[in-house]
Amino acid sequence: MLQKESSNSKKGILLVNLGSPRSTDVKDVKEYLDEFLMDERVIDYRWIFRALLVQGIILKTRPPKSAEAYKTVWTDEGSPLIVITEKIRKKLQKLVDVPVEIGMRYAEPSIETGIRSLVEKGVTEIVLFPLYPQYAMSTTETVIEKAEEVRKQKFPEVKINYIQPFYNREIYINCLAESIREKLPENFDALQFSYHGVPERHIFKTDPTKTCNLNDCCSRENNPSHQFCYRHQCFKTTETVIEKLNLPKEKVIVSFQSRLGKDKWIEPYTDETFETIPKRGIKNLAVVCPAFVSDCLETLEEISVEGKHQFTDAGGENFHYIPCLNDEDRWIEVVKTLCEEKLNEFYLV
Numbered sequence: 001m002l003q004k005e006s007s008n009s010k011k012g013i014l015l016v017n018l019g020s021p022r023s024t025d026v027k028d029v030k031e032y033l034d035e036f037l038m039d040e041r042v043i044d045y046r047w048i049f050r051a052l053l054v055q056g057i058i059l060k061t062r063p064p065k066s067a068e069a070y071k072t073v074w075t076d077e078g079s080p081l082i083v084i085t086e087k088i089r090k091k092l093q094k095l096v097d098v099p100v101e102i103g104m105r106y107a108e109p110s111i112e113t114g115i116r117s118l119v120e121k122g123v124t125e126i127v128l129f130p131l132y133p134q135y136a137m138s139t140t141e142t143v144i145e146k147a148e149e150v151r152k153q154k155f156p157e158v159k160i161n162y163i164q165p166f167y168n169r170e171i172y173i174n175c176l177a178e179s180i181r182e183k184l185p186e187n188f189d190a191l192q193f194s195y196h197g198v199p200e201r202h203i204f205k206t207d208p209t210k211t212c213n214l215n216d217c218c219s220r221e222n223n224p225s226h227q228f229c230y231r232h233q234c235f236k237t238t239e240t241v242i243e244k245l246n247l248p249k250e251k252v253i254v255s256f257q258s259r260l261g262k263d264k265w266i267e268p269y270t271d272e273t274f275e276t277i278p279k280r281g282i283k284n285l286a287v288v289c290p291a292f293v294s295d296c297l298e299t300l301e302e303i304s305v306e307g308k309h310q311f312t313d314a315g316g317e318n319f320h321y322i323p324c325l326n327d328e329d330r331w332i333e334v335v336k337t338l339c340e341e342k343l344n345e346f347y348l349v
């Protein structure tokens with residue numbers, strides 16, 4: 001179906017996610033954080049200042065704390081993020097007749113490892129799928145930059161076609177809405193959409209129009225800045241999902257989690273929201289994290305464990321975490337459709 005008989009080229013799919021440390025040992029967590037935070041698209045300071053902050057400050061204190069957090073979510077098979085990405089791969093592989101591999105932006109299996117595995121199977125044309133619904137410099141952009149660097153240096157004969165952020169694709173929104181609908185508790189006072197945050201500066205930096213003011217601009221229809229505005233894309237995801245769910249806006253909260261450092265990140269902050277909403281009468285809360293397609297440290301520990309404590313300590317009664325899409329069959333169908341669209345584009349060029 002997807003392999004063209006007459007073509008000499010062989011196609012393949014690479015699913016790319018963020019990546020996790022090799023193990024929960026402090027030295028492995030340190031190595032992972034070093035690679036992650038020294039990425040100029042994550043901590044976007046000049047090299048010398050980034051090195052001073054990351055190697056001089058963060059890596060001196062954070063690794064043991066992060067390692068403890070990872071221990072609370074680690075499974076016998078390994079990091080949830082990698083285990084779930086591998087499950088997605090296996091299910092997708094059953095539905096398509098081209099090889100499917102995974103690659104992580106940080107640590108192993110790396111993007112290079114993934115491309116190499118495909119090349120060893122004879123693949124010359126790759127559809128690379130960054131598994132992030134919304135665009136961010138620290139996610140989609142860094143994945144594409146890294147893959148291009150690896151391709152040019154190690155596999156110049158290979159072509160790569162990139163799947164773009166899919167927050168505005170109806171098939172994805174329908175899938176997410178259905179998944180949430182099935183998991184919502186019968187009674188809840190509010191549904192909170194908690195997205196991973198980014199520093200405000202990142203939004204300004206990637207705005208080609210230099211018009212986004214991080215305010216009403218992000219919610220306005222048809223603004224050319226939206227293509228690279230993570231904040232807009234998170235709001236749009238929420239808006240279209242709640243429309244499908246027929247939920248009134250008054251019952252919905254949007255917030256941004258996981259901030260790091262002293263810079264101003266996009267607001268409101270998830271942890272502060274958990275601590276203030278019980279006082280506004282919200283005692284029964286459902287929470288979903290649509291910036292992640294697979295559960296990971298940031299959902300399983302920061303939200304389901306820490307977030308629940310923050311909410312109940314502040315007077316909240318019931319905290320219901322709604323898992324990510326993970327390897328749900330309807331999500332695998334969406335992954336397949338998005339990959340097939342890009343595989344077919346190879347035939348058009």
Ligand SMILES: C=CC1=C(C)c2cc3[nH]c(cc4nc(cc5[nH]c(cc1n2)c(C)c5CCC(=O)O)C(CCC(=O)O)=C4C)c(C)c3C=C
Pocket residue numbers: 018019020021033041042043062066079081132136138139196197198199258260291292295296297298
């Ligand atoms: C939408 C996805 C993500 C964005 C945007 C993002 C930006 C971002 N993250 C950090 C710092 C950290 N993130 C950490 C973990 C982590 N981040 C994402 C996704 C996004 N990050 C995921 C899926 C995970 C979990 C990985 C896992 O193994 O499960 C961590 C490490 C954990 C910790 O020590 O807290 C850090 C650090 C920055 C600075 C940033 C944007 C600038």
Ligand SMILES: [Fe+2]
Pocket residue numbers: 212213214215217218219225226229231232
């Ligand atoms: Fe915006």
Ligand SMILES: [Fe+2]
Pocket residue numbers: 196258
């Ligand atoms: Fe992160």
